[in-house]
Amino acid sequence: MAPVITPVTTSDVMPATTTVVIIGGGIVGLTAALTLAERNIPVVVLEKGRIAGEQSSRNLGWIRKTSRALEDIPLAQAADRLWDGMAARVGSDVGYRQAGIMFVARDEKQMAMHEKWLNGVNAAGLDTRLLSHSEVAAHVPGGAGKWAGGIFTASDGRAEPTLAASAIAKAALAKGAVIIEQCAVRALATQNGCVSGVVTEQGEIRCDQVLLAAGAWSRRFLGNHGINLPTLPLICSVMRTKPLPGPTNIAVGAPDFSFRQHQDGGFIVTQRGALDAPLTLDHLLIGTRYMPQLRHARDNLRISLGKYFVKDLAMARRWRHDRRSPFEHVRTLDPPANPALNSEAMRNLRAAWPTFQQAEMAASWAGVIDVTPDSNPVIGPVASMPGLTLATGFSGHGFGTSPAAGQLAADLVTGQAPIIDPSPYRLERLM
Secondary structure (H helix, E strand, C coil): CCCCCCCCCCECCCCCECCEEEECCCHHHHHHHHHHHHCCCCEEEECCCCCCCCHHHHCCCEECCCCCCHHHHHHHHHHHHHHHCHHHHHCCCCCCECCCEEEEECCHHHHHHHHHHHHHCHHHCCCCEEECHHHHHHHCCCCCCCCCEEEEECCCEECCHHHHHHHHHHHHHHCCCEEECCCCEEEEEEECCEEEEEEECCEEEECCEEEECCHHHHHHHHHCCCCCCCCEEEEEEEEEECCCCCCCCCEEEECCEEEEECCCCCEEEECCCCEEEECCHHHHHHHHHHHHHHHHHHHHEEEECCHHHHHHHHCCCCCCCCCCCHHHHCCCCCCCCCHHHHHHHHHHHHHHCHHHHHCCEEEEEEEEEEECCCCCCEEEECCCCCCEEEEECCCCCHHHHHHHHHHHHHHHHHCCCCCCCCHHHCHHHHC
16 A cells, blocks of 8 residues: 555646646656746646655655765765755655654675775765664664674765645645646657657647756656666565554664664564565666676575566557557556565664564555666756756655755756766766
8 A cells, every 4th residue: 555645736727838847746756846946937747647656655764875876875864855845845844853863784705895985985985884883772772783894974864755745736836836647748749859748648838948857757758759767677575563662763774684763663664685676578678787786686586487577568658749658557656565585674673773663564565676887867858859957867866865966957957067976877878
């Protein structure tokens, strides 16, 4: 069952023209829309289902710099600053708490990996530090796990996915943005090789620029235009407990579980060491691009061939603009949670912190993550299609970096000075 997000009353009249169309009503697209609206730039967000109906409301809510690649840290640092001011910016609580994130290690080999990462990002000036076994126990008391140590970033934090996207959408609407739900974009309209608008199931909108922020759907949308975006799907299963006394308000990641406090006093829990990896046709088409990742993370993937493959294969990869698109056949990606993974996570968590013996599950869900070959997003223009900019492929990191990612996309769309150097996110790096 998908998490219940704060409802938003969106627009019901589609304009004939605008300056920027954003395809996808997830949190990155909504933040880009808010940024544009604050700059008095006309913008229309088109969402095939409900805003934040997919991964934007299904993620863990972590906002972290820890364990990111060096080139990706400036985006995370900019996001920290924006998250800190988000409640005031949108006039509503988004659940942001800068409570810190800690990763614990079971042995010296895992500690060495944390130390290697920390040494490699010294230039970023983070407040991250390595922890001893006793320091782990001091930060998160009551544990029974025999940790070799850990790594802790006090300036990392969390926010509530079921609050944040809705609050940002409401603020964007108040600033003049138009957001339309249940309206799929079938294709780009072009003139002389440049984007001139979008063709939707409700008709065409003319515009100067298009921002594609469609998450796991972006590859299929671009493929219909002959543009290759290499992404593959992973499915993360999550559960939320009923309220209970917990050991800390720090978010904690272990090799085979993670937990963080929810706003209602419960905890968001997942099997951090396992993701479902359903095979698709794309694994045959572009799977070799992921061999370095596979060698590194093979033990964390539960690879399967089943219903997901059949459903994906049956979904069109090419379609005409005047025909129903895949985005109208499937409004929301809503995979079932894997109860075995959630049970593993809770069993491992209870063994490490016995206070969770009393935990009861309140809800569970799953979400589809779109992963690029280097696990960094694509944020930038498409050279072969002037007027088209991408903000997609966030590889499970989109929620945490969304304020900065959305602003960076808005900067690039409008030609303004970018909030950070966008070069690490160029599409061309994946070609």
